[in-house]
Amino acid sequence: MTEVSAAKEDAVATGELVVLKGVNKHFGALHVLQDIDLTIARGEVVVVIGPSGSGKSTLCRTINRLETIDTGSIAIDGKPLPQEGKELARLRADVGMVFQSFNLFAHKTVLENVMLGQIKVRKADKKKAEEKARALLDRVGVATQADKYPAQLSGGQQQRVAIARALAMDPKVMLFDEPTSALDPEMINEVLEVMQQLARDGMTMIVVTHEMGFARSAANRVVFMADGRIVEEAAPDQFFSNPRSDRAKDFLSKILHH
Amino acid sequence: MFDFISDYDDPSLWGAFWMTVKLTFFSGIGSLVWGTLLAAMRVSPVPLMRGFGTAYVNIVRNIPLTVIIVFTSLGLADIFRITLGAGDDVKVMSFRLAILGFIVYTAAFVCEAIRSGINTVPLGQAEAARAIGLNFSQTLRLIVLPQAFRSVIGPLANVLIALTKNTTVAAAIGVAEAAYLMKTMIENEAQTLLIGAVFAFGFVVLTLPTGLFLGWLSKRLAVKR
Numbered sequence: 001m002t003e004v005s006a007a008k009e010d011a012v013a014t015g016e017l018v019v020l021k022g023v024n025k026h027f028g029a030l031h032v033l034q035d036i037d038l039t040i041a042r043g044e045v046v047v048v049i050g051p052s053g054s055g056k057s058t059l060c061r062t063i064n065r066l067e068t069i070d071t072g073s074i075a076i077d078g079k080p081l082p083q084e085g086k087e088l089a090r091l092r093a094d095v096g097m098v099f100q101s102f103n104l105f106a107h108k109t110v111l112e113n114v115m116l117g118q119i120k121v122r123k124a125d126k127k128k129a130e131e132k133a134r135a136l137l138d139r140v141g142v143a144t145q146a147d148k149y150p151a152q153l154s155g156g157q158q159q160r161v162a163i164a165r166a167l168a169m170d171p172k173v174m175l176f177d178e179p180t181s182a183l184d185p186e187m188i189n190e191v192l193e194v195m196q197q198l199a200r201d202g203m204t205m206i207v208v209t210h211e212m213g214f215a216r217s218a219a220n221r222v223v224f225m226a227d228g229r230i231v232e233e234a235a236p237d238q239f240f241s242n243p244r245s246d247r248a249k250d251f252l253s254k255i256l257h258h
Numbered sequence: 259m260f261d262f263i264s265d266y267d268d269p270s271l272w273g274a275f276w277m278t279v280k281l282t283f284f285s286g287i288g289s290l291v292w293g294t295l296l297a298a299m300r301v302s303p304v305p306l307m308r309g310f311g312t313a314y315v316n317i318v319r320n321i322p323l324t325v326i327i328v329f330t331s332l333g334l335a336d337i338f339r340i341t342l343g344a345g346d347d348v349k350v351m352s353f354r355l356a357i358l359g360f361i362v363y364t365a366a367f368v369c370e371a372i373r374s375g376i377n378t379v380p381l382g383q384a385e386a387a388r389a390i391g392l393n394f395s396q397t398l399r400l401i402v403l404p405q406a407f408r409s410v411i412g413p414l415a416n417v418l419i420a421l422t423k424n425t426t427v428a429a430a431i432g433v434a435e436a437a438y439l440m441k442t443m444i445e446n447e448a449q450t451l452l453i454g455a456v457f458a459f460g461f462v463v464l465t466l467p468t469g470l471f472l473g474w475l476s477k478r479l480a481v482k483r
Binding site for chain 2: 064066084085086089090091092093094095096097099101103104105106107116117120121149151152162165166169
């Protein structure tokens with residue numbers, strides 16, 4: 001109990017929004033997250049990069065408890081993640097999530113996708129929900145597609161709808177789990193632009209990505225992960241021009257020079 | 259040639275097939291509802307519910323339908339005095355008991371069809387639903403089941419057609435449906451082949467449109483991914 005209230009005071013005092021402490025997770029014998037300590041401040045944009053299998057997606061998914069953790073603690077806005085149930089559902093509504101494979105509800109129109117959470121979780125009035133949904137779809141540039149089904153849209157459009165769906169819940173923080181990895185190259189920019197706009201608007205964002213350009217231009221901080229550990233944390237300029245760890249140097253040499 | 263048909267009025271040929279339709283209709287609705295609940299139990303996070311769902315399906319679908327139907331009459335009604343509010347009206351009672359038996363039996367097959375449909379819904383759909391704050395039952399009701407249903411309309415049509423034909427078992431406890439009348443006719447008339455053909459044709463008339471309609475519906479409602 002004392003720990004909880006201490007964490008709460010911390011959050012208020014310092015504007016810490018997401019706090020991970022000593023997080024460990026195993027998939028069978030594989031130790032995918034090893035003693036992760038990470039704090040994300042309100043309004044901060046943190047980009048998590050690293051080689052495949054380094055645990056960065058898993059890390060992202062533990063923050064709204066789509067993956068459970070073995071030990072350690074995760075707190076959002078001073079509240080530790082609750083067990084599965086009502087409390088957790090309420091907390092998830094405050095944490096927007098954008099998936100690699102979009103995961104738009106396939107049997108609902110684009111508009112319904114963005115309205116559903118507002119109506120069922122926030123108990124919003126149907127008319128207000130529709131207004132808000134249309135405004136958000138306009139903001140991400142797919143307003144004209146509102147009445148289509150997800151399968152009728154391009155990947156880039158689907159991902160922008162997915163961002164609108166998450167924003168419709170007025171989240172405190174947005175998680176992006178490789179949002180552009182399933183996209184054709186010419187559609188990546190339209191999604192990144194929406195994300196950059198979000199970052200400029202002051203949204204707290206945790207972004208797992210391979211888009212180094214986005215990391216350079218939009219991130220406040222780059223977190224480099226390898227083999228389930230956070231190896232290096234630095235401002236993007238510093239990280240890309242002068243990485244300290246050998247692991248990061250090796251990784252950057254492979255992706256930046258073809 | 260078909261003179262014998264008009265000799266019967268309790269039930270008449272139409273009356274008997276109408277009874278078949280009523281049995282199918284009420285049992286169909288009931289087993290869809292109960293089967294869906296069973297499927298929900300089988301995918302629920304509560305171990306007790308999962309266990310119940312699994313046990314129910316594995317026991318019930320392996321008991322012959324005739325045993326279940328006869329038990330509703332000889333067991334439920336005669337021994338336990340459960341008449342489903344029919345009082346002394348034997349006709350109403352056996353009608354209701356038969357429907358209960360059909361629901362109990364068919365729901366096991368409906369459950370398994372729906373469960374296989376749930377398995378066709380990508381995991382990401384449920385994850386996205388949970389990620390916007392929907393709870394387990396909302397996720398199931400609003401996202402997973404609607405998609406699961408659409409992918410199993412074909413298999414459900416099979417179950418419904420089988421149910422239509424299975425209602426003939428109700429004759430065993432004296433429900434005056436098609437097979438009951440057929441048996442009476444065969445006992446009294448010489449045209450056995452013709453009688454068989456009339457009833458076979460009757461069932462095809464009932465089930466063929468069901469199958470065609472549901473086949474069309476399943477194409478129309480298919481979820482595009």
